Amino acid sequence: xxxxxxxxxxxxxxxxxxxxxxxxxxxxxxxxxxxxxxxxxxxxxxxxxxxxxxxxxxxxxxxxxxxxxxxxxxxxxxxxxxxxxxxxxxxxxxxxxxxxxxxxxxxxxxxxxxxxxxxxxxxxxxxxxxxxxxxxxxxxxxxxxxxxxxxxxxxxxxxxxxxxxxxxxxxxxxxxxxxxxxxxxxxxxxxxxxxxxxxxxxxxxxxxxxxxxxxxxxxxxxxxxxxxxxxxxxxxxxxxxxxxxxxxxxxxxxxxxxxxxxxxxxxxxxxxxxxxxxxxxxxxxxxxxxxxxxxxxxxxxxxxxxxxxxxxxxxxxxxxxxxxxxxxxxxxxxxxxxxxxxxxxxxxxxxxxxxxxxxxxxxxxxxxxxxxxxxxxxxxxxxxxxxxxxxxxxxxxxxxxxxxxxxxxxxxxxxxxxxxxxxxxxxxxxxxxxxxxxxxxxxxxxxxxxxxxxxxxxxxxxxxxxxxxxxxxxxxxxxxxxxxxxxxxxxxxxxxxxxxxxxxxxxxxxxxxxxxxxxxxxxxxxxxxxxxxxxxxxxxxxxxxxxxxxxxxxxxxxxxxxxxxxxxxxxxxxxxxxxxxxxxxxxxxxxxxxxxxxxxxxxxxxxxxxxxxxxxxxxxxxxxxxxxxxxxxxxxxxxxxxxxxxxxxxxxxxxxxxxxxxxxxxxxxxxxxxxxxxxxxxxxxxxxxxxxxxxxxxxxxxxxxxxxxxxxxxxxxxxxxxxxxxxxxxxxxxxxxxxxxxxxxxxxxxxxxxxxxxxxxxxxxxxxxxxxxxxxxxxxxxxxxxxxxxxxxxxxx
Numbered sequence: 001x002x003x004x005x006x007x008x009x010x011x012x013x014x015x016x017x018x019x020x021x022x023x024x025x026x027x028x029x030x031x032x033x034x035x036x037x038x039x040x041x042x043x044x045x046x047x048x049x050x051x052x053x054x055x056x057x058x059x060x061x062x063x064x065x066x067x068x069x070x071x072x073x074x075x076x077x078x079x080x081x082x083x084x085x086x087x088x089x090x091x092x093x094x095x096x097x098x099x100x101x102x103x104x105x106x107x108x109x110x111x112x113x114x115x116x117x118x119x120x121x122x123x124x125x126x127x128x129x130x131x132x133x134x135x136x137x138x139x140x141x142x143x144x145x146x147x148x149x150x151x152x153x154x155x156x157x158x159x160x161x162x163x164x165x166x167x168x169x170x171x172x173x174x175x176x177x178x179x180x181x182x183x184x185x186x187x188x189x190x191x192x193x194x195x196x197x198x199x200x201x202x203x204x205x206x207x208x209x210x211x212x213x214x215x216x217x218x219x220x221x222x223x224x225x226x227x228x229x230x231x232x233x234x235x236x237x238x239x240x241x242x243x244x245x246x247x248x249x250x251x252x253x254x255x256x257x258x259x260x261x262x263x264x265x266x267x268x269x270x271x272x273x274x275x276x277x278x279x280x281x282x283x284x285x286x287x288x289x290x291x292x293x294x295x296x297x298x299x300x301x302x303x304x305x306x307x308x309x310x311x312x313x314x315x316x317x318x319x320x321x322x323x324x325x326x327x328x329x330x331x332x333x334x335x336x337x338x339x340x341x342x343x344x345x346x347x348x349x350x351x352x353x354x355x356x357x358x359x360x361x362x363x364x365x366x367x368x369x370x371x372x373x374x375x376x377x378x379x380x381x382x383x384x385x386x387x388x389x390x391x392x393x394x395x396x397x398x399x400x401x402x403x404x405x406x407x408x409x410x411x412x413x414x415x416x417x418x419x420x421x422x423x424x425x426x427x428x429x430x431x432x433x434x435x436x437x438x439x440x441x442x443x444x445x446x447x448x449x450x451x452x453x454x455x456x457x458x459x460x461x462x463x464x465x466x467x468x469x470x471x472x473x474x475x476x477x478x479x480x481x482x483x484x485x486x487x488x489x490x491x492x493x494x495x496x497x498x499x500x501x502x503x504x505x506x507x508x509x510x511x512x513x514x515x516x517x518x519x520x521x522x523x524x525x526x527x528x529x530x531x532x533x534x535x536x537x538x539x540x541x542x543x544x545x546x547x548x549x550x551x552x553x554x555x556x557x558x559x560x561x562x563x564x565x566x567x568x569x570x571x572x573x574x575x576x577x578x579x580x581x582x583x584x585x586x587x588x589x590x591x592x593x594x595x596x597x598x599x600x601x602x603x604x605x606x607x608x609x610x611x612x613x614x615x616x617x618x619x620x621x622x623x624x625x626x627x628x629x630x631x632x633x634x635x636x637x638x639x640x641x642x643x644x645x646x647x648x649x650x651x652x653x654x655x656x657x658x659x660x661x662x663x664x665x666x667x668x669x670x671x672x673x674x675x676x677x678x679x680x681x682x683x684x685x686x687x688x689x690x691x692x693x694x695x696x697x698x699x700x701x702x703x704x705x706x707x708x709x710x711x712x713x714x715x716x717x718x719x720x721x722x723x724x725x726x727x728x729x730x731x732x733x734x735x736x737x738x739x740x741x742x743x744x745x746x747x748x749x750x751x752x753x754x755x756x757x758x759x760x761x762x763x764x765x766x767x768x769x770x771x772x773x774x775x776x777x778x779x780x781x782x783x784x785x786x787x788x789x790x791x792x793x794x795x796x797x
Contacts, residue, residue, distance in 0.1 A: 003030030003031045003032055003033055004030060004031045005028055005029070005030055005031075005064075005067075006029055006030060006031040006033075006065065006066055006159065006160060006192050007027075007028070007029040007052070007063075007064070007065055007083075007160055007192070007194065008027075008028045008029075008062075008063070008064040008065075009025055009026055009027040009028070009048075009052065009061070009062075009063055009064075010026050010061055010062045010063075010064070011024050011025075011026055011060060011061035011062070012024070012025045012026070012048070012051060012052075012058055012060070012061035012062070012063065013025075013058065013059040013060040013061055014047065014051040014056050014057060014058050014059045014659075015047060015056070015059070015216075015659065016047075016056070016656070016658055016659045017658040017659055017661055020059065020216070021044045021047040021216045022044050022047055022048060022051060022059075022216045022217070023044075023215070023216040023217040024060075024061065024217055025044075025048060025061070025213075025216070025217060025218055026061075026218065027194075027211065027218060029160070029192055029194060030192075031190070031192055032186070032190040032191070032192055033192055033193075033208050033209075034182075034186060034191075034192070034193040034194075034195065034206055034207045034208050035193070035194055035195070035207060035208065035209055035210070035211065036195045036196075036197060036203035036204075036206070036207035036209070036210045036211070037194070037195065037196040037197070037210075037211055037212075037213050037218075038197065038198070038200065038203060038210050038211070038212050038213065039196070039198070039212060039213035039214065040198065041198070041297050042297065042300070043213045043214055043215060043216065044213060044215070044216035044217075045164070045165075045196035045197075045213055046088055046164050046165070046196065047216070048196065048213070049085065049087075049162045049164050049194070049196060051063075052083075052162060052194070053075055053078060053083065053085045053162060054070075054073055054074055054075040054077075054078050054408070055075055055408060055656060056656065056659050056660075057659060057660050057663075058071050065078070065081055065082075065083065065160075066081070066082075066159070068081075074404075074407050074408065075407065075408035076356075076398065076407065076408055079156070079158075080109070081159075082157075082158050082159035082160065083158060083159070083160055083162065084153040084154065084156060084158030084160065084161045084162065085153065085161075085162045085164075086146075086149045086150055086153045086161065086162070086163050086164060086166065087149075087164050088164040088165045088168065089652070090145050090146055090148075090149040091149055091152075092137040092138075092145055092148050092149050092152065092412075093137055093347065093395055093396060093412040093413075094136060094137045094138025094139075094341055094342060094344060094412060095136055095137070095138060095344050095345065095346045095347045095395070095412065095413060096136065096137055096347050096395060096396065096412075097133065097134050097135060097136060097137070098129055098132045098133045098134070098135055098136075098137060098140070098148055099119055099133040099134060100347075100350055100351075100396070101137050101148055101152055102115075102118060102119045102122045102129075102148075102151055102152055102155050103115035103116070103118065103119060103350070103352060104152070104351075104352060104353050104396040105118065105152040105153070105155035105156045106118035106155055106156070106352070107156060107353070107355075109157075110155070110156060110157050111157060112155075112157075115352060118155045119133070119155075121155070122151040122152075122154070122155050125151065125154065125181060125185065126147050126148075126150070126151045126181060128144065128147060128174075128177065129144075129147060129148060129151060132144060132148075136346070138341035138342065138344070139341065141170075141171070141174075142169050142170045142171075142339070143170035143171050143173075143174030143175075143178075144174070146166055146167075146170050146174065146178065147174065147177070147178060147181075150163075150166070150178065150181075150182075154185070154191075158191075159192060160191075160192040160193065160194065161191060161192070161193050161194075162193075162194050163193060163194070163195040163196070163197075164196055165196060165197060165198070166178065166195065166197070166202075167197065167199040167202050168198075169339070175199070175202060179202055179205045179206050182206050183205070183206060186206075193206070193207070195207060196213075296331050296334045296335050296338060298324070298327075298328075298331060299324065299327075301317065301320060301321065301324070304320045304323070304324060305320065308320065342648055344412065344413045344645075344647075345413055345414065345416070345419065345511075345512070345546075345645070347395045347396075347412075347413060347414050348414075348419060348422065348423075349373060349374065349375055349414075349422050351371065351372075351373040351374075351394075351395070351396055351397070351428075352371070352372075352396070353369075353371065353396050353397050353398065353410070354369045354370050354371025354372070354397055354430065355369065355370060355371075356368070356369055356370075356398075357369075357370050363452075363457075364451055364452040364453075364454060364457075364461070364467075364470045364471075364474065365433060365446070365448060365449050365450065365451050365452065365467075366432055366433055366451050366452075366461070366466070366467035366470040366471045366474075366476075367387075367430055367431070367432060367433065367467065367471070368390045368398075368399075368400065368430070368431040368432060368433045368448075368467065369390075369397055369398055369430050369431045370429065370430040371394075371397050371428060371429065371430050371431075372427065372428075372429060373394065373397070373422065373427065373428040373429075374422075374427050375421065375422030375423060375424065375425050375426050375427060375428075376422065376423055376424065376425045377425065378425050379423065379424040379425030379426070380424050380425065380535060380538070380539060381421060381424040381425045381426030381535070381536075381539060382424075382425035382426075383425070383427075384425075384426050384427070384478060384479060384532075385426075385427050385429045385477055385478060385479070386421055386426050386427065386428055386429065386477070386478075386479045386480065386481065386536070387428070387429055387430050387431070387432045387467075387468060387471055387477045387479075387480045387481070388418065388428060388430070388431050388432065388468075388480070388481050389431075389432055389434050389464075389465045389467070389468050389480070389481055389482050389483055390402065390431040390432060390433060390434050390467070391434055391437075391438060391483055391513055391514040392415050392417070392418065392431075392481060392483070392512065392513050392514075392523075393411035393413055393414060393415045393418070393512040393513065393514075393647060393650065394411060394414060394415070394418055394428060394431065395411050395412055395413050395414050396410060396411070397410070397411070397431060398410050398431075399411050399431065399514075399650075400447070401434065401436075401437055401438065401514050402433060402434045402435050402436045402437060402438065402445065402446040402447060402464070403436050403437050403447055403657075403664075403665075404436075404447035404660065404663050405654075405656060405657040405659075405660045405663055405664065406437075406653060406654055406657075407447065408653075409649075409650065409653040409654075411512075411647070411649065411650065412647075412649045413512055413647065414512060415511060415512025415513050416509040416511040416512055416544040416546065416547070416645075417481060417508065417509065417512075417513075417523060417540040418512065420539050420540050421536075421539060421540065424539045426479075426539070429477065432465070432466075432467025432468045432470075432471055432480060433446050433448065433451050433466060433467035434446065434463070434464050434465055434466055434467060434468075434483075434488075435463040435464035435466060435488075435665075435667070435737075436664070436665035436667065436668055437514075437516075437632065437664075437665070437668055438463070438464035438483065438485065438488060438514075438516060439464065439516075439628070439665060439667045439668040439671055439737070440463040440464055440665070440667045440737035440738075441462065441463050441464070441486065441487060441488070441491050441716075441737055441738055441739075441740045441741050441744075442460045442462070442463050442466075442721075442723070442724075442736040442737045442740075443460045443461040443462060443463050443466035443470075443492070443723065444460065444723050444724055444733070444736060444737070445463070445665040445666070445667050445668075445737065446466070447663075447665075450723045451463075451466040451467050451470050452470065452723070453470065453473075453495060453496060453720045453765070454470050454473040454474035454475075454496055454497075455473065455496070455497065455720075455764060455765055455766060456720065456764055456765055458722055458723055459495075459720040459721065459722055459723060459765065460495060460720045460721055460722070460723055460736065461473070461492055461495055461496050461720070462491040462492030462493070462494065462495035462496060462716070462720065462740070463488060463491065463492060463737070464483070464485075464488040464492075465480070465482030465483060465484070465488050465489055465492050465500075465526065466492055468480035468481065468482045468492060468526050469482070469491075469492025469493055469495065469496040469498055469500070469526055470492070470496055472493075472496065472498040472526050472527060472528055473492075473495075473496025473497045473498050473766075474496075475528065478527065478528055478532055479525060479526075479527050479528075479532055479536050480525070480526045480527070481523060481524070481525060481526070481536075481540075482500060482523070482524060482525075482526045483510075483513060483521070483522065483523045483524075484502040484522040484523070484524065484744075484748065485516045485517060485520045485521060485522070485624060485748055486520070486620065486624060486741050486744060486745040486748055487502075487715075487716075487740070487741050487743075487744025487745055487748070489501065489502045489522070489524050489525075489526060489756075490502055490715050490716075490744050490754060490755070490756040490768070490770060491715065491716055491740055491741070491744060491756075492526065493526050493715070493756040493758075493768060494715035494716045494756045494758070494766065494767070494768025494770075495716065495719070495720040495765070495766065495768070496720075496766065497758045497761075497766035497794075497795070498526050498527065498528065498756075498758065499525075499526070499527050499528070499529060499530055499532075499533045499755065499756065499757060499758070499785065499789075500524070500525070500526045500527075500533075500755065500756045501524045501525055501526075501533055501537060501753070501754075501755045501778065501781070502522045502524050502744075502747065502748070502753065502754050502755070503522065503524050503537060503541065503753050503778050504553070504751060504752065504753045504775050504776050504778065505519075505520075505522060505549060505748075505751030506547070506549040506550040506551055506553050506751075507541050507542075507550075507553045507554075507555070507753075507776065507778070508522065508523045508524055508537070508540050508541055509523075509540075509542070509543070509544040509546065509547040509549075509550060510522075510523055510547050510549055511544055511546040511547045511644060511645040512645060512647060514632075514637055514647075514650060514654070515631060515632065515637065515638070516624070516627070516628045516631070516632050517623060517624055517627030517628050517631055517632070518548060518549055518627075518631065518642065519549075519623060519627065519691065519694075520620070520623060520624060520627070520748040520749065521549060522748065523540070524537065524540075525537050525540070529789065530562065530757075530782060530785045530786040530789050531559065531562055531786070533755075533782070533785075534558035534559045534561065534562060534782045534786075535558070535559055537558050537778065538555075538557065538558045538559060541553065541555045541558075542555045546644045546645040547644055547645070548642040548643060548644050553776065554776040556776070556778065556779045557779075558778055558779055558782055560779070561779035561780070561782040561783045561786070562782065562783075562786045563786065564783050564786075564787075565601065565602060565783070565787050566598055566601050566602050566603040566783060566784050566787045566788075567601075567602035567603070568602070568603075568604075569598075569602075569603040569604065569709045569710065569780070569783065569784060570603070570604045570707065570708045570709050570710075571595065571598055571603050571604065571605045571606075571708060571709065571710045571711070571712050571771075571784070572605075572606065572607070572608035572704060572707065572708035572710070572711050572712065573592065573595045573605060573606065573607045573608065573711075573712050573713070574608060574609075574610060574613060574711045574712065574713045575607055575608065575609045576609065576610060576611060576613040576614050577613065577711075577712075577713025577714060577743050577770075578591075578592075578713065578714065580717045580742050580743075582717045582718055582739045582740070582742075583714070583717035583718065584717065584718045584719065584762070586719075586762045586763075586767075587714055587716075587717060587718055587719060587762060587767050588714060588717075590759055590760035590762065590767040590769075590797070591712070591713065591714045591759060591767065591769045593759075593760070593797065594712070594757075594759035594760070594769045594788065594797070595712050595769075597788060597791060597792075597797070598712075598784060598787070598788060600791075601787050601788070601791055603784065605712075608704060608707070608708065608711075610700060610701065610704055610711075612696075612697060612700045613746055615693075615697070616697060616742075616743075616745060616746020616747075616749060616750070617741060617742045617745045617746060619690050619693045619694055619697055619746070619749050620690075620694075620745040620746060620748060620749040621690070621745075622678065622686045622687045622689075622690040623687060623690050623691060623694065623749060624671070624745075624748075625671050625672075625674045625675040625678070626674075626675040626678055626679050626684065626686070626687040627675075627687065628671060628672075628675060629671070629672050629675030629676050629679060630675070630679065633657065633672060636651045636652075636654050636655040637650060637651055637654045638650075638651050666730060666733050666734065667733075667734060667737045667738075670734060690749075694749045694750060697746065697749055697750045698750040698751060698752070701750055701752055701772075702774070702775075705773075705774045709773065709774075709777075709780050710771050710772065710773050710780060710781065710784055711771070711772040711773075712769060712770070712771055712772075713743055713769075713770050713772075714743060714767070714768065714769065714770065715743065715744065715756040715768035715769065715770040716740040716741075716743070716744070716768060717740065717742065717743070718739075718740065719762050719763060719765035719766070719767060720765050720766075721736060721739075723736070724736045743770060744770070747772055751775070752772055752773065752774070752775060753772070753773050753774075753775070753776070753777065753778045753781060754770055754771065754772040754773075754781075755770065755771050755778075755781045755782075755785055756768040756769070756770055757769045757770075757771060757785045757788060757789070757794075758794045758795075759788070759794055759797060760794060760795075760797040761794075761795055761797075766794075766795075769788075771784055771785060
C-alpha cells in the first residue's frame with residue numbers, strides 16, 4: 001500500500017456481549033484503494049464492518065481514519081467524517097419513494113446544492129433508478145434495492161464506503177451493473193472501498209487486493225494480499241457463479257474456480273437435505289436458473305449443541321444431524337419470508353433528516369434532533385408545531401430513545417400518531433430527548449447528559465419525557481408528545497409547569513413507538529394550555545387496527561368540553577395521595593388550595609379515602625420491572641404473542657444492546673436486575689399476581705367513581721429536585737429517578753385517564769395537581785382543567 005493511509009484497523013477485537021467474534025483483526029486501506037475481505041458465513045465479516053462503523057463496541061485495538069483515532073466515536077460522528085456504510089440488509093426505507101430515500105441522504109456538508117441535486121446526481125450514476133424514482137423502495141426487486149442503498153450512501157459523498165455482502169441474493173445482471181458502476185466511480189472520484197463478500201468474482205472485479213478472514217481474524221496480521229493457494233481453498237463457496245477468465249486478475253493470481261450451486265455446509269461437512277453437491281463446473285446450473293438464494297444461515301453442529309443444551313436436552317451428534325436435515329423445510333419458509341418485502345404503513349409526507357442542534361442552540365439539552373416535517377396543507381393543526389419524544393418513530397429522522405446502544409438508528413416508518421398529526425396539518429419540528437430507554441422519572445439518565453428544568457437550571461425536568469416537558473415549559477414549542485408507563489407524561493408536565501394528559505389505556509395507539517410493557521404503555525399530549533391539549537388528543541386518539549392495547553376505545557370531541565365549567569361536578573380529594581414520605585408540605589398545601597378553587601368555581605369538592613391507592617405503586621412494580629425485562633430487553637422491544645405492527649428495523653437495531661450491556665443506564669440495570677431475578681427464581685408468579693391485583697385496583701377506583709366524577713391529588717409529591725451530580729453515589733442516582741412516582745404509577749397499572757395541571761409555584765418551581773377520571777371520560781377532566789386554568793394565572797396561585 002503506497003497511497004496515504006485512510007483507514008487503519010489495528011488489533012481489533014469485539015463481538016456481541018460475551019461472544020467474541022473478532023480476534024485481533026489488523027488491516028489498512030490507502031486513499032483510493034479497494035480491499036475485499038473474503039470469508040465464509042460466520043467468520044466475522046459483517047461484525048468487522050459494524051465495529052468499524054461503531055455499531056458494535058471494540059473490545060480492544062483501534063480504528064483510525066485519516067490519521068485520527070475514531071475507536072470510541074459514535075456512528076453518526078464517523079458518518080460526518082466521511083465513512084459511508086451499506087449494511088447487509090440494505091438499510092433503505094421501504095415505504096419511502098426512491099426519490100425520498102435519496103433525498104434523506106443529502107446533508108448540508110455535501111457539494112450538491114440541495115437534496116434535489118443529490119437525486120439528479122444519483123440518477124446519473126445509477127440510470128436504472130430514474131424510472132423508479134416515485135416507486136416505494138420496498139416495491140423494488142432485491143437488486144434494485146441494493147442499487148438504491150448504494151446510491152443513498154454515495155449521495156452523502158463519503159470518502160470511504162463499507163459494503164457488507166452487496167451481491168447477496170440479487171440477480172447476476174445487477175451484480176455486473178453494480179460492479180461496473182463502482183469501477184467507474186472509483187476511476188472518476190478515487191473512492192476508497194472496503195468490501196466483505198463471499199462472491200469471489202465480484203471481489204476480483206472491483207477490488208485491488210483481497211484478504212481472507214477465518215474465524216474472526218485475518219491470518220496474515222499485516223493484511224497482505226491473499227495468495228492463489230489461499231483463494232483456491234475457498235473454491236466453490238461463492239454465490240453460485242463461476243469466476244470467468246475475463247474477470248480474473250493476474251495481479252491476484254486468481255484462477256477460475258468451479259462454483260457450487262447452493263450447498264450450505266455444517267461443520268460436519270454434510271450438505272443439508274435437498275441440496276445438490278456440485279463437484280465440477282459441469283454440475284453447476286447455468287446462471288439463468290440460479291436466482292433463488294438461501295438468505296437464512298443454517299446452524300452449525302456446534303451451534304445446535306449449544307442450542308439444545310440451553311433447552312436442557314441431551315442429544316447425540318447423530319440425532320442432531322438428523323434433526324438438522326429435517327429442519328431444512330422450515331428454514332426454506334424463513335428464506336421466503338426474508339425475500340418478501342415487510343408490510344409496513346406507508347410514509348405519506350416528504351422530509352429531510354434534520355440536524356442535531358449545537359449546545360448553544362440547546363441550552364437545556366432538551367432537543368435530540370430538529371427537523372421540519374410538514375403535513376397536509378390544512379386541518380385542525382394547521383400552523384401548529386409539535387415535537388415528539390425520541391422513542392416515537394419518525395421515518396428518516398434519527399432516534400436513540402435516550403440510549404447510547406440505539407444511537408445511529410433511523411426509523412423507516414411513521415408511528416400512527418405521527419401520521420395523524422401530519423394528516424391534521426401539523427408540522428413536526430423535532431425529537432425531544434428522553435431518559436435512557438425511558439427508565440427514569442428524573443432527567444439525568446440520557447446518554448448525552450441531563451435535561452434541565454426550564455424554570456431553574458440544575459434541577460430535573462422530570463422523566464421520562466424530559467425534553468418534551470422542558471421544551472413546552474420553556475415555551476419553545478406549543479405542543480409535544482410524551483409517553484407514560486409510570487408517570488412519564490405527567491411528571492415532566494408537573495415539574496415544568498405544563499399540561500400533560502395520560503389518557504385511558506389504549507385510547508391513543510402506541511403503534512410505531514418503542515414500548516416498555518404493553519399493559520402500561522401510554523402516549524399522550526404535553527402542551528402549554530388545556531385547549532391545545534384537548535385538540536391534540538382529538539387528533540391522535542382512536543383505534544388504528546395495529547395496537548393490541550386498544551379494546552374498542554371510545555373517542556370524544558374533547559374541545560367541546562372547554563368552557564363548560566365545573567358546576568355540578570363531584571370531585572374527591574384523595575387523602576392517600578398526600579403525605580408520602582417524599583412529600584413536601586407546601587406542595588400538598590398548593591394542591592389542596594387548588595381543590596378549594598374548584599369548589600369556588602361551583603364543583604362539589606370533599607375529601608375521600610381509597611386505602612388501596614397506597615398499594616398502587618407496589619402493584620405496578622412487578623408489572624413494570626418483570627414486563628420490561630421480558631418484552632423490552634429479552635424480547636428486543638417487541639417480544640411475541642401479540643398481533644399488530646412490529647417495527648422490525650427497530651427490533652434489529654435494539655437487539656445490539658447485548659453487545660454493549662455495560663453501557664446501559666444505572667436505572668435500567670437495577671430494573672433489569674429485579675425483573676430478571678424474579679422471573680428466574682419465581683417463574684413470573686408475582687408478575688401474574690400483580691396483573692390480577694391491577695384488576696382489583698381498577699375496580700376499587702371504579703367504585704369511588706360511582707360517587708365522584710374526578711379524583712384530585714398531587715401529581716408528584718415535591719417540586720423539581722436538583723439533578724444528581726455526575727459523581728453522585730449510586731443510591732442518590734437511583735433515588736432521583738424513582739422518588740416521584742407513588743401517585744402516578746398507580747394509574748398506569750389501573751389504566752384510568754389522568755392529567756397534570758399546574759396549580760402554583762414553590763421556590764420558583766411549578767407544582768402539579770393531578771385529576772383522574774373514569775375510563776374514556778377525558779372530557780370531564782378537560783372541563784375541570786380548563787375551568788381552573790381560566791380562573792387565574794397558576795404562577796400566582
